[in-house]
Amino acid sequence: MNTGSCNACDIEILATLMPRYDAERFGIKLVGSPRHADVLLVTGTVTEKIKDNILQVYEQVPEPKLVIVIGGCGSTKGVFQESYAMAGPVDAILPVDVYIPGCPPRPEAIIYGIAKAWEKLEKLQK
Amino acid sequence: MKSDITYPLNIGPVHPAFKEPIKFTFRIEGEKVVGADIDFGYTHRAIERIAQERNYIQIIYLLERVCGICSFSHPMAYCLAIEDVAGIEVPPRARYIRxxxxxxxxxxxxxxxxxxxxxxxxxxxxxxxxxxxxxxxLDCLEELTGNRINYAMLTIGGVRRDITADNAQTIHQVLEYYEELYNRTSEILLDDLTLRARTEGVGILTIEQAERLCAVGPTARGSGLMKDVRVDYPVNAYYEILWLKPVSPRDIGKEPIGDVYDRMAVRVLEIQQAIKIIQFCMENLPEGDINTGSGAVKMINALKKLEGEGVGRYEAPRGEVCHYVILDNQEHPVQIKVKAPTYSNGFTWAPMLTNIEIADIPIVVASIDPCVACADRMTYVQADGSRTTISWEELRAKSIQKYKGVRRQWMK
Known part of the structure; x- marks a missing residue:
């Protein structure tokens, strides 16, 4: 889910799923609706305008669920520190489980972060 | 049977069909779209405002984050604008590397x-x-610049990294790889029956509409409008590439009608054009410095003493990027204006999306290669929170008022 990012993280998420890195061989799959998801990937800092939409999407994801923040702006606001349009880093809005820093993070880093989240999800399901 | 009732269909702001948050409200009659309304602003990050608090070198890296895909074009236009004000001469080798x-x-x-x-x-x-x-x-870019995306290659007055002999070899290998694959790829993209069936005659933008709505880049060229900043207002090494001309579907023997297929054809042809341009630049790469030699601090100190305004225009993959800066004896520009290609192309959605099937909405929306992150602006909201519509004249008057205010500070 894009919450005001610059696309760089989004295209790296897609690159993660492409034949070169092929995250699907680990069972990681992009789904079309938040209702089918286990994990929510959030890119970009949260802007004021999209804040409510994010909470709506988050509520649609069934339990147990995890949130992964991808990119430096989502983790800490990054280069947009002084911006008036920002509602804050993602963890000010949603409970975040895994942070993947980088601008943008490499696909290897994204796979590693998702694997970390997977371990946590398995613990939660027990 | 034709029904008289139209009903609204909301798509977005968060929807799997679009990569970016944008909200469309379509008016639907049966399966036909009869009208479309677009709501921007979900990724507005106030970059122009932040830029007024950063120094000239920091802004380059901020502008790279305007859009992750054109992360070279935005700082490029900014550097051109600053070089325009300061009258900095860029060394030839740097122009070729750019x-x-x-x-x-x-x-x-x-x-x-x-x-x-x-x-x-x-x-x-x-x-x-x-x-x-x-x-x-991406591997090649990583070897040249150090990162897959967001290259941090540019600086005012040149580039930051040189192309070494090893890099040159990699570039040649990559070009060979793409030349081999080009015929196969273009055959799939331009002759495949499934693709043709889905794209031909869909989302038509006539040449008159393209001209009136100020379309830029491949969107304009797909409609037969021959404009390309690289040819019309050449910068960098484009001066020396005399054979360069805007591509159009005419190059594959097809009269452009401005549908999705034409826009796709333009992009496919531009892949070939890009390969040729890089080959030309590699063959004619001059020796010499890669920047003006003054470090960041020296550059900021020099720019601090300047006043004036400058414009930088550059042809990004999606169309024309235009940056406008005003300098006023300060460590940061007093005003910076970013005009991204999608800002111009966004309006062409209105005629394209009228009278199409619902199933064609995603491809027509994607056909201008939208980059919402580049184009997002503030919606004009009144103090009580209600949204108002402002007319063209009113908007123009407000813009003139704003820039006059900034200019007056500078004139003093």
């Missing part, structure tokens, strides 16, 4: 777009195929 990296970016952006377009019409095999071959150019 052109090479810019064209590599175009290559990666167009391959990315063809993948996204294929995905929007449900042709996922092609999506995987183009994104897989795109990894090669």
């Amino acid at each position: 052109t090479i990296v810019g064209e590599l970016e175009r290559l990666h952006s167009h391959l990315l777009w063809t993948g996204v377009a294929a995905h929007e019409i449900g042709f996922d095999t092609l999506f995987m195929y183009t994104w897989n071959i795109r990894e090669k150019v």
Whole structure:
């Protein structure tokens, strides 16, 4: 889910799923609706305008669920520190489980972060 | 049977069909779209405002984050604008390196777009195929600049990294790889029956509409409007590439009508053009310095003593990027204005989206290669929170008032 990012993280998420890195061989799959998801990937800092939409999407994801923040702006606001349009880093809005820093993070880093989240999800399901 | 009732269909702001948050409200009659309304602003990050608090060198890296896909074009236009004010002469080798990296970016952006377009019409095999071959150019960019995306290659007055003999070899290998693949790829993209059936005659933008709505880049060229900043207002090494001309579907023997297929044809042809431009630049790469030699601190101190205004125009993969800066004896510009290609192309959605089927919405929306992150502005909201519509004259008056205010400070 894009919450005001610059696309760089989004295209790296897609690159993660492409034949070169092929995250699907680990069972990681992009789904079309938040209702089918286990994990929510959030890119970009949260802007004021999209804040409510994010909470709506988050509520649609069934339990147990995890949130992964991808990119430096989502983790800490990054280069947009002084911006008036920002509602804050993602963890000010949603409970975040895994942070993947980088601008943008490499696909290897994204796979590693998702694997970390997977371990946590398995613990939660027990 | 024709029904008299139209009903609204909301798509977005968070929707799997679009990568970015944007909200469309369509008016639907049966299966036909009869009207479309667009709501922007979900990724507005106030970059122009932040830029007024950063120094000239920091802004380059801020502007790279305007858009992750054109992360070379935005700082490029900014550097051109600053060099325009300060009258900085860029060394020839730096101009060639800028052109090479810019064209590599175009290559990666167009391959990315063809993948996204294929995905929007449900042709996922092609999506995987183009994104897989795109990894090669990302590897090349990583070797040249140090990062796959967000290159940090530019500085005011030149570039930061040189192309070494090893890098040159990599570039040659990558170009050979793409030349071999080009025929195969263009055959899939331009002759495949499924793709033709989904794209021909869909989302038509006539040449008159393109001209009136100020379309830029491949969107304009797909409609037969021959405009390209690289040819019309050449910068960098484009001066020396005399054979360069805007591509159009006429190059493959087709009269442009401005449908999705024409826009796709333009992008496919531009992949070939980019390969040729890089080859030309590699052959004619001059020796010499890669920047003016003054460090960041020295550069900021020099710019601090300047006042004036400058414009930088550059052809990004999606169309014309235009940056406007006002300098006023300060450590940061007093005003910076970013005009991204999608800002111009966004309006062309209105005629394109009228009278199409619901199923064609994703491909038509994707056909201008939208980059919402580049184009997002504030919606004009009144103090009580209600939204108002402002007319063209009113908007123009407000803009003039704003810039006059800034200019007056500078004139003092």
